[in-house]
Each structure stands twice: as structure tokens, then as C-alpha cells.
Amino acid sequence: MSAHRTALEGFEPFEYDAQGRLRCQGLALDELAERVGTPLYVYSAGALLERVQRYKAAFAWAPRLLLCYAVKANGHLALLRLLAREGLGADVVSRGELERALRAGIPPERVVFAGVGKRPDELERALRARIYQLNVESAEELSAIAAIAARLGVEAPVAFRVNLALELETHPHLATGTASSHFGLPLDEARALARSLPEGVRLVGVHTHLGSQITRLEPFVEAAQALIELAEALKAQGHPLRALDLGGGLGVAYRRSKDSKDSKDGMKQEGAVPGPEELGAALRPVLQGALEELELTLVLEPGRSLIAPAGALLTRVLYRKRVGGRWVVVVDAGMTELLRPALYGAHHEIVPTRLDAVAPSASPTEPVELDVVGPVCESGDVLGRRLRMPLPERGAVLAVLDAGAYGFVMSSNYNARPRPAEVLIDKGEARLIRPREPLERLWADETNGRPILRLESPKPEGS
Ligand code: LLP
Numbered sequence: 378m379s380a381h382r383t384a385l386e387g388f389e390p391f392e393y394d395a396q397g398r399l400r401c402q403g404l405a406l407d408e409l410a411e412r413v414g415t416p417l418y419v420y421s422a423g424a425l426l427e428r429v430q431r432y433k434a435a436f437a438w439a440p441r442l443l444l445c446y447a448v449k450a451n452g453h454l455a456l457l458r459l460l461a462r463e464g465l466g467a468d469v470v471s472r473g474e475l476e477r478a479l480r481a482g483i484p485p486e487r488v489v490f491a492g493v494g495k496r497p498d499e500l501e502r503a504l505r506a507r508i509y510q511l512n513v514e515s516a517e518e519l520s521a522i523a524a525i526a527a528r529l530g531v532e533a534p535v536a537f538r539v540n541l542a543l544e545l546e547t548h549p550h551l552a553t554g555t556a557s558s559h560f561g562l563p564l565d566e567a568r569a570l571a572r573s574l575p576e577g578v579r580l581v582g583v584h585t586h587l588g589s590q591i592t593r594l595e596p597f598v599e600a601a602q603a604l605i606e607l608a609e610a611l612k613a614q615g616h617p618l619r620a621l622d623l624g625g626g627l628g629v630a631y632r633r634s635k636d637s638k639d640s641k642d643g644m645k646q647e648g649a650v651p652g653p654e655e656l657g658a659a660l661r662p663v664l665q666g667a668l669e670e671l672e673l674t675l676v677l678e679p680g681r682s683l684i685a686p687a688g689a690l691l692t693r694v695l696y697r698k699r700v701g702g703r704w705v706v707v708v709d710a711g712m713t714e715l716l717r718p719a720l721y722g723a724h725h726e727i728v729p730t731r732l733d734a735v736a737p738s739a740s741p742t743e744p745v746e747l748d749v750v751g752p753v754c755e756s757g758d759v760l761g762r763r764l765r766m767p768l769p770e771r772g773a774v775l776a777v778l779d780a781g782a783y784g785f786v787m788s789s790n791y792n793a794r795p796r797p798a799e800v801l802i803d804k805g806e807a808r809l810i811r812p813r814e815p816l817e818r819l820w821a822d823e824t825n826g827r828p829i830l831r832l833e834s835p836k837p838e839g840s
Contacts, residue, residue: 390421390687391776397732399776402805406691407730409807410774413798415693416710418785420451422459422803424687425781428653429463432679435657438665439675443509445489447625447680448474450782455801455810456684457481466509468625468678472499479506489622489676491538491586493518493560500525504533510620512538512584514561516570523575536582536622537567541603543596545588547628548721552588554600561585564607571611580616582676583608586624589681592650594659597623601660605667612671621668622676627656629685631779632724653682681782688781690715690797691730692760694773695752704747704768708775711751711758713794715780716787719757726778727761734773743767749775753792793819 390401399406401421410417429444436442445466448457452474457467458481466487467478478488488508493515495503500522503511513519513535526533540561545552553560562570571580583604587596604621612618630650651659668675692710699705717723727749729735745768749761760777769775788796795814800807 389427390424391689391778393732399728399730401689401802404802404805404807405730406689406776407734407774409800410691410693410730413800413809414813415691415774416714416797417691418688418714418780418797418799419691419807420453420456420684420688420781420799420801422687422801425456425459425684426463428683428687429460429465432653432657432677432683435653436660436675436677438657438661440665440669440672441674443487443620443674443676445487445622445676445678446683447678448478449786450680451684451688451784451786452477453785453799453801453810454481455808457483459803466676468680472496472502475499475503475506475508485509489536489584489678491584491678497521497525501529504529504531507531508534510534510536510582510584510622512536512582512622514538516562516566519570519578520575523577526577531577533578534581535578536584536620537562537570537580537607538584538586539564539567539604539607541585541587541600543587543599545591545596546593547588547590548723550721551590554585554587554596558588564603567607568610571614571616574616580611581618582620582622583611583618584620584622584624584676586678587626589626590628591626592628594651594655597626597656598659598663600624601663605663605671608671608673609667618671619674620676621664621671621673622678623660625678625680625682627651627653627679627682629682629779629782631685631726633726653679683782685779685782688779688784690777690780690784692775692777694769694771694775696771697768700748703763704745706747706749706769706775707752708749708760709752710777710797711753711760712755713751713753713791714788714797715760715777715784716789717783718760718762719755720787725761725780727764727766727775728778729766729769730774730776734770735767753794790814790819795819 445468446460447468461482467483468489469475470492485506485508489510490503491512522533538561542556543554585600628650692708696707712719744765751758798813799811801810
């Protein structure tokens with residue numbers, strides 16, 4: 378059992394008490410699961426705010442800093458509101474995320490909008506709201522923005538999102554700054570576009586986003602250098618640049634146990650993953666002077682590194698069985714609640730919420746090798762593979778850790794499963810901030826065949 382205590386070292390928001398109960402700000406998680414039911418997402422406001430402070434302190438050297446939280450990581454209004462109160466801005470990729478951010482009280486002048494496929498209505502809404510900048514990813518998008526701005530009679534603040542074609546060690550699905558990625562503009566194209574900007578568009582920034590779950594500092598430093606060079610050149614051409622936006626992407630240590638190895642899928646997850654402090658220290662020599670000289674605001678778009686460790690997914694053990702030589706523990710959460718393991722082969726630590734809730738027959742102190750699987754009818758519905766832990770009892774509640782980012786937001790209704798409930802723990806008080814989705818909601822917008830609208834059938838060709 379002590380294995381779990383070691384595995385949890387460094388997990389601030391969730392800690393075992395002397396009796397072996399996992400607690401968050403004093404509240405026992407198994408009790409919470411009992412009251413609200415499972416599956417259940419739990420977030421610690423304190424852990425989130427602590428990470429915000431760490432970022433602010435780590436970049437205190439920047440002449441001006443705009444922290445734009447990546448709403449895609451977890452866009453719950455309650456969390457966004459906490460961040461709004463801390464003065465954070467938002468990085469959004471859709472109209473929906475923009476509306477969320479604004480509803481939560483994030484001022485439009487602290488919102489940046491990225492994405493390769495912004496629709497005309499999304500661009501119009503962003504321009505009307507007067508957001509800080511649109512991060513442009515193609516020449517065609519730039520002309521679309523110019524046309525809309527002209528129609529609205531406004532000047533559109535844009536930044537070029539450049540693809541720096543760097544080598545990145547992360548899961549291929551998470552790398553956006555590599556040469557073959559479809560994100561951003563190649564550097565030379567960005568330079569060329571800057572020489573013939575359409576009317577109605579003001580080039581106010583340079584932007585890049587390397588990708589996600591990046592656990593080395595060098596790519597950030599390289600990217601910062603490249604952006605500074607680009608900013609210098611554009612400024613020399615007379616563009617009114619005001620922002621250097623380095624995107625997000627700093628990783629977290631999903632795998633905490635010291636003896637674990639890198640996963641085979643290319644996701645470097647363990648060992649010493651740098652935190653905001655290390656990132657700030659590495660970037661300072663490259664950026665501080667240049668930002669001052671060029672009078673640029675440093676924009677960062679962290680998502681995962683702010684919110685992942687602040688959240689856990691609680692799930693109950695339904696059944697255990699032996700398959701081949703190993704144990705399989707079937708729980709009531711799966712890829713519908715947390716897609717990351719199924720989609721990326723991502724690792725999340727899974728720990729019992731009570732260290733005494735282990736099967737008596739399994740000799741509690743002896744960890745066994747087991748898989749934790751979900752109830753969805755897919756062989757990929759595995760939350761944890763080859764974990765070593767004492768066999769949990771039926772009915773025991775397990776906590777899937779580091780699930781605050783890209784957890785609930787990537788959940789689905791597959792297999793007609795309602796979305797899980799969400800609880801925010803703030804100053805020792807647990808608040809239900811989203812109830813479990815009622816089943817009726819799943820078909821609320823469907824008809825039994827009665828048309829909501831009769832659409833004219835297309836005329837056959839030649840008629
Ligand atoms: N800025 C832009 C333009 C982005 O595309 C992203 C993430 C971020 C910031 C925030 O990156 P972060 O700091 O969270 O790494 N679903 C995947 C992650 C996809 C990230 C997409 N873009 C996962 O579960 O790992």
C-alpha cells in the first residue's frame with residue numbers, strides 16, 4: 378500500500394490522510410462519490426489557482442504578460458470564472474469557446490482566437506466583440522477577415538500563427554509545430570503576406586503553438602528566438618506589433634512513479650517534466666530584453682499545465698475478473714468520460730480512494746498486475762494498462778488522476794451514456810457545478826421521424 382503513497386508524491390490537491398483515505402482540501406473523495414454518484418469529475422480550485430500564481434511568478438520578468446488560458450483544456454464556466462478573477466485572458470478556437478469565456482467574465486480585450494477553420498460567423502462575432510487578436514493560419518483566412526472587417530467598418534487585429542517546422546517529441550496527434558502539420562503559416566509565407574496586407578487588417582502580433590504535452594524546454598527557446606526575429610523584421614517594416622504569443626504546450630508528469638519508463642507511443646511523460654518556473658527561467662535570457670526593446674506583450678496560452686493536475690475522475694469498481702494471467706477491473710467510467718488513454722495511449726495514474734478497500738482474498742499488501750477497463754463496447758476502452766496495485770474490492774472508488782485537462786471536454790454520449798457530474802472543491806467546500814446529464818437530454822433534440830423542418834427534395838438532374 379505504501380506504493381500508492383509514493384506514487385502520489387507531488388500530487389498536491391489529492392492526498393492520503395493517516396487512515397489511508399484520499400482527500401482533497403480535507404474532503405474524503407470516496408464520500409463525495411457516494412453522495413454524487415460516479416463517474417464524477419472533481420476539481421480543486423486551490424490547485425488551479427496555485428498553478429496560476431506559479432505562472433505569474435515565473436514570468437514576472439516580462440515587461441507585460443497576458444496569460445490566455447486555453448479554454449479547450451476545460452471550459453467549465455466555474456473554472457473560467459476563477460481564472461477571470463485572476464486577470465487571465467482566454468485562448469479560444471470556436472465561437473462556443475469565445476462565448477464561454479465572455480460569459481465567465483473574461484474581457485474580450487484579453488481573448489485570442491486560433492484555429493485553422495474559423496467560420497465567417499465566428500470571425501464576425503470575434504470582430505464585433507473586439508477581441509485582442511485573431512491568430513491567422515492561412516492567406517485565404519486573412520482575406521476573409523479583411524472582407525468581414527471592411528463590411529463591419531472595423532480594423533481587424535491579427536497575428537500570424539507561424540509554423541516553425543521544429544522537431545518535437547510528443548505524440549504525433551499532439552504536435553502542431555512540425556513541418557508536415559496543417560497548422561499555421563510557413564515563415565516565408567508569413568513574411569510575404571506581411572508585405573501585401575489587405576485593407577482593414579492590422580498586423581499586431583506573431584504567434585506560434587508548438588503542440589501539446591511538450592516536456593523539453595529547447596523547442597520553446599527555439600520558438601521564442603524565431604518569433605523575436607520575425608517580430609523585429611515585421612516591426613522594421615512598420616507593422617504596429619504589440620504581442621509575441623508563444624502558445625501553450627507545456628507538459629505535465631502524468632506518470633509519477635520513479636521506476637516507470639517512457640510509454641511506447643512516443644508520449645514522454647515521466648521523469649522531471651519542467652514546470653512554469655523552468656520554462657520562465659529558460660525563456661528569460663532570450664525574451665526579456667527583446668520584449669522590452671520591441672515593446673511587446675508576452676502572450677502565453679497554457680491549458681494542460683494549469684488544469685490537468687487540479688482534476689481527478691472518480692469511478693467505481695463494478696466487477697473484477699481474470700483474463701489470461703492478469704486481473705481486469707471493470708469500472709463505471711471509460712473512454713466516454715476520459716478519452717485520452719484510448720485515443721493517445723496516454724497514461725493516467727489510477728489510485729484507490731481508500732487504501733483499505735482492497736479485496737481480502739488478494740492479500741492487501743501485495744500489488745497485482747491489472748488493467749482498469751471501462752464499460753464501453755470497444756476493445757480500446759482501457760483506462761489503465763498493466764498497473765500494479767492491490768486488487769480493489771467491488772464497489773471501491775478509484776481516482777484517475779491528472780484528469781482536469783482534456784477530460785470532461787472530450788467526453789461523449791457514445792453508447793448512450795450520459796455525461797458525468799462535476800464537482801468543484803473550493804476552500805474546503807464541495808459544490809456540484811454540473812449534475813450528471815439526465816438521460817432524457819440524450820434524445821431531447823430528436824424526433825421519432827416527425828420533421829422539424831420539411832426540406833425540399835433536390836430535383837433530379839435534367840428535369
Ligand atoms: N494554444 C493553441 C493554439 C492550442 O492549439 C492548444 C492546444 C493550446 C494553446 C493549449 O495547449 P496545452 O497547454 O494544453 O498543451 N486533446 C489533447 C491535447 C490537444 C491540444 C490542442 N491544442 C490531449 O488530450 O492531450
